[in-house]
Amino acid sequence: MKAGLVAILGRPNVGKSTLLNRLVGTKISITANKPQTTRDAIQGIVTNPEGQIVFIDSPGIHEPRQELGKRMMREVKRATSGCSLVLVLVDGSRNPGQGDTDAIETARNFKVPLMLGLNKIDLLKSKHLLLPRIKHYRDIQTFEELVPISAQSGENVDLLVKLIMERLPEAPPFYPEDYITDQPEKFLAAEFIREKVIESTQQEVPHSVAVIVDQWTQEKPRSTKRKQKLQGLLKLSATVYVERAGQKKILVGSQGAMLKQVGSSARKQLESWFGSQVFLELFVKVQPKWREQKKFVQSLDFHQMIGGS
Ligand SMILES: Nc1nc2c(ncn2[C@@H]2O[C@H](COP(=O)(O)OP(=O)(O)OP(=O)(O)O)[C@@H](O)[C@H]2O)c(=O)[nH]1
Ligand SMILES: [Mg+2]
Numbered sequence: 001m002k003a004g005l006v007a008i009l010g011r012p013n014v015g016k017s018t019l020l021n022r023l024v025g026t027k028i029s030i031t032a033n034k035p036q037t038t039r040d041a042i043q044g045i046v047t048n049p050e051g052q053i054v055f056i057d058s059p060g061i062h063e064p065r066q067e068l069g070k071r072m073m074r075e076v077k078r079a080t081s082g083c084s085l086v087l088v089l090v091d092g093s094r095n096p097g098q099g100d101t102d103a104i105e106t107a108r109n110f111k112v113p114l115m116l117g118l119n120k121i122d123l124l125k126s127k128h129l130l131l132p133r134i135k136h137y138r139d140i141q142t143f144e145e146l147v148p149i150s151a152q153s154g155e156n157v158d159l160l161v162k163l164i165m166e167r168l169p170e171a172p173p174f175y176p177e178d179y180i181t182d183q184p185e186k187f188l189a190a191e192f193i194r195e196k197v198i199e200s201t202q203q204e205v206p207h208s209v210a211v212i213v214d215q216w217t218q219e220k221p222r223s224t225k226r227k228q229k230l231q232g233l234l235k236l237s238a239t240v241y242v243e244r245a246g247q248k249k250i251l252v253g254s255q256g257a258m259l260k261q262v263g264s265s266a267r268k269q270l271e272s273w274f275g276s277q278v279f280l281e282l283f284v285k286v287q288p289k290w291r292e293q294k295k296f297v298q299s300l301d302f303h304q305m306i307g308g309s
Contacts, residue, residue: 002051004084004168009076009107011099012036012060014089015119019151020044020057023161027273028181028188029057030195034206036060037198039072040302041079043182045175050165052173056083061103068291071301078303080110084168085144087160092118092148096136104141113167116143117160122150186213187302189270193238193282196266197251200258205250208243210290210300234274237281241290248284259284 008016012035020029024044030037042057058079059072080086086107090100107114116137118130127148134146145163149156181188190211198206215237240262242248252259263282270278290296298304 001170001173002165002168003053003171003173005054005056005082005174006164006168007041007056007058007079007083007086007110008089009058009061009079009086009103010089011097011103012062014060014091015151016060016089017042017057019089019117019119019149019157020055022151022154022157023053023055024180026180028183030191030198032195032198032206034198036062036069036072036207037195039068039075039300041075045179045181046161047173047175047177048161048165051168051171052175052177053161053164053168054174055087056080061099061106066291067294067297071297076106080107080112083110083112085113085115085164086110087115087117087164088143089117089119090137091120092130092133093120093123096133100137101140104137108141113144114141115164115167116141116146118146118148119151121148121155122153184302184305185274186216187305188273189213189216189236190238192269192273193240193262193266193280196262196269197240199265200262201250205242205247208247208291209251210241210287210296211238212241212300213238233277233279234270235279235281236270237283239283239285241285241287243286243288243290245286248286251284 008019010016017029017031017038021027023046028044029042038057038059044055044057046053056079058076061076064070064073088104088107130148137146144167147156147160149160190213194209194211197209213236217235242251259282263280267278267280
């Protein structure tokens with residue numbers, strides 16, 4: 001049996017989280033058509049008869065300006081810790097840009113074999129457009145393989161798994177075969193809520209949002225397994241933090257309409273995930289400049305909940 005950790009790195013918005021979800025076959029990482037959605041290193045576990053690949057989604061590589069961004073870049077480092085291979089993801093439907101070069105540069109520093117995924121090929125008018133892009137990436141870096149894929153349609157994703165598995169060492173699996181992620185359910189629930197807030201808001205608001213689940217009918221956060229159904233009604237209460245009073249006004253909406261809509265779509269997502277009825281209560285609080293506050297930013301880190309560093 002083969003087993004290994006594989007970090008997925010790339011500039012923001014290239015489709016890292018969409019790929020993680022596609023690989024695992026279930027939504028475990030939130031996605032959005034807005035940059036800097038993912039803030040943590042999130043494991044997605046793929047087990048098949050050949051072995052186990054623990055993929056690690058990571059925040060998009062960018063120049064951080066605030067404490068939150070700095071922590072996100074530390075998470076990129078965490079994602080690569082102990083990994084056998086780094087999968088650099090680029091947007092194959094666009095010409096290579098500085099952000100892609102920067103991501104490759106960062107990945108190169110980790111001194112492990114690199115593979116390149118050229119994502120979003122479903123958007124290409126002609127596959128011929130890929131050839132000069134592949135040549136460009138091959139010229140600037142040696143990759144084990146360069147694989148055009150579509151995380152959205154699934155094209156070539158099985159091939160990618162096969163090519164990665166071949167390169168992993170012989171080792172026992174890291175997790176039992178029914179595990180799909182390392183995130184505690186409480187964190188996952190907060191992320192699903194954050195995704196719905198991001199979907200419903202524009203410009204600076206998505207970046208200024210943090211969600212913390214304050215109350216949960218189950219006390220202990222657990223690791224997350226596939227097909228795990230909860231019994232009875234799940235009661236959740238969460239706080240959505242924003243940075244300014246104006247943002248709170250937008251999020252709450254006229255007569256609470258926006259918050260109601262966010263709560264309703266988050267509840268549906270949670271019910272489908274947990275396989276039980278969910279009662280969700282949302283509060284909005286203003287925490288000025290939280291993205292610059294080390295302590296607050298640290299409190300969002302789920303790795304602390306599960307006893308990680
Ligand atoms: N057409 C197409 N869209 C894709 C594909 N993969 C991802 N997307 C879209 O690209 C956008 C960004 O996807 P994410 O998965 O959130 O990207 P990310 O790299 O995780 O972004 P950050 O977490 O912000 O770094 C979303 O709107 C996705 O639906 C793909 O293969 N094809
Ligand atoms: Mg992401």
